[in-house]
Amino acid sequence: MLLTCDPHDKEGGMKLIEDLTTNADQFQQQILNEIVTQNADTEYLAGFLDGHSDKEMFKKKVPIVNYDDIKPYIERIANGDPSSIISNQPISELLTSSGTSGGQPKMMPTTAEDLDRKTFLYNLLVPVMNKYVDGLDQGKGMYLLFIKPEINTPSGLTARPVLTSYYKSSNFRKRPFNKFNIYTSPDDTILCSDGKQSMYCQLLCGLIQRDEVLRVGAVFASAFLRAIKFLEDHWKELCSNIRLGIVSDWITDSNCRRAVMDILRHPNSQLANLIESECIENSWEGIIKRLWPRTKYVEVIVTGSMAQYIPMLEFYSGGLPLVSTMYASSECYFGINLKPLSKPSDVSYTLLPNMAYFEFLPVEKNHGEVNQSVQCNGNSDNFSKDEEEPVDLANVKVGQYYELVVTTLTGLYRYRVGDILMVTGFYNNAPQFRFIHRRNVVLSIDTDKTNEDDLLNAITQAKSHLESLGCILTEYTSSPDTSSIPGHYVLFWELKMIGSGDISDLNTAVMEECCKTVEESLDYVYRRCRSKDKSIGPLEIRVVKHGTFDALMDFCVSQGSSVNQYKTPRCIKCDETMNILDERVVGRYFSRKDPFWKPYTMET
Known part of the structure; x- marks a missing residue:
């Protein structure tokens, strides 16, 4: 069931939404029937359906599964088995998820038709935004978009993140010519594999075209804030490029240089001076509105773990609406926000029944x-x-x-x-x-997703170093610290000395080794974000004095937790509990080296 949407046709787009939502159940039954009928004879489904293709048998016989249940089938396709073991449509590539399995990215199957389904959802966002914000066809969007590494599987299929797949597709590069889809970033700057060069060139293009910018954003809040931090670090050089009409020599990607020069064209001292006068201010509060004064909203995902960045986004944006337009993952694009100007805490997504x-x-x-x-x-x-x-x-x-x-x-x-x-x-x-x-x-800063078991395993590996200090770890918790850019993991450790000694006088080298071991023990995505993307800062261990976790329990019980059922929370976020921990910190230690990381490769 492949629908199309013309982003130019506001009335037609809204009518499509009305039809999909009014007849949601009918669309759902139709799409299930299509899936089962089309794929009943695949190896996977045939093992449960035994030749039947009715919906009732599907729901009765086919089990609800996790990734580990389907991983063998996907790995077989990656290694050369035909797509038909799971799908009668050819698998065109594998999408690497930010979730992990056994320390490596999960791989999700996709098809050429599904790329068109994703494009349908993107196009449907246009009439929704035009309904709530006037004049978006009178300017451009400064969207900071980036690609990630990809690999070739033994079967010849490409495995890469879902957004990299979309940005490299003809659906993106040949998107309909309409003002809503015109970005300040040329495609060549988005498709640059060097993240630093890509960021610099996209920001440079965005500053040059500041008077045309009506909306700014990135996919995730964390990525947009990294761009602001990058601008803080490089605004002088960016102004120099604009003033002189050149691109810095360290931008060596020829496609990037050419794309930027097509926009820069000539020296512009007046623009450089204006940008400099804003960036030189001590406070960067409201810097988005100051540098891009026509901006109507900031488009970033601020739901889920990204909600922790809302205060910083509000500081930099100067009160602009924070807009989360869609809900999607590597497995599937799910739905859209039909009230995009709602407060982040009120954001709800309507799942589209044809997806x-x-x-x-x-x-x-x-x-x-x-x-x-x-x-x-x-x-x-x-x-x-x-x-x-x-x-x-x-x-x-x-x-x-x-x-x-x-x-x-x-x-x-x-x-x-x-x-x-x-x-x-x-x-x-x-x-x-x-x-x-x-x-x-329990922990997430960027695209990383660290669960409680992975955190426990990493801390178990690291705490062996404590033996040389004559102490043991008695309790721990964690917190994502996003007060600086990039954010980083913080672990709170309560230690007990076995003999004589003072936990406030621990050997710094040993504690830094603990930090390093924790990071080395976390999964592939975390280590990539730390070592390559630089989207996560060095992990920190804060040692707290004896009795801190008793005080934490007392507070939680005072708020209504049961003494009998109380378990130490493995992630802390609210201010009151953070204050209990931070007031009792007696030592702070950071990882001094990036954890080991290399691009994921599949063995043949």
């Missing part, structure tokens, strides 16, 4: 842990699975929490995405969902 077949596993907050969840844990999983069967899109209930399960046209069947959502209401007959968090994820 995939959606099911929802009911989950509920553990009754005794609700207050602990709110007061102490940042992204903790204070949810338990209900015994009920999964429900269809049309049958979810307002206020209920669910875990999202998808069946796609690309070869995923009843796959648990790992996202916990809450139903906030309905638009026509289509439910709207608020993203709550990723299941089991």
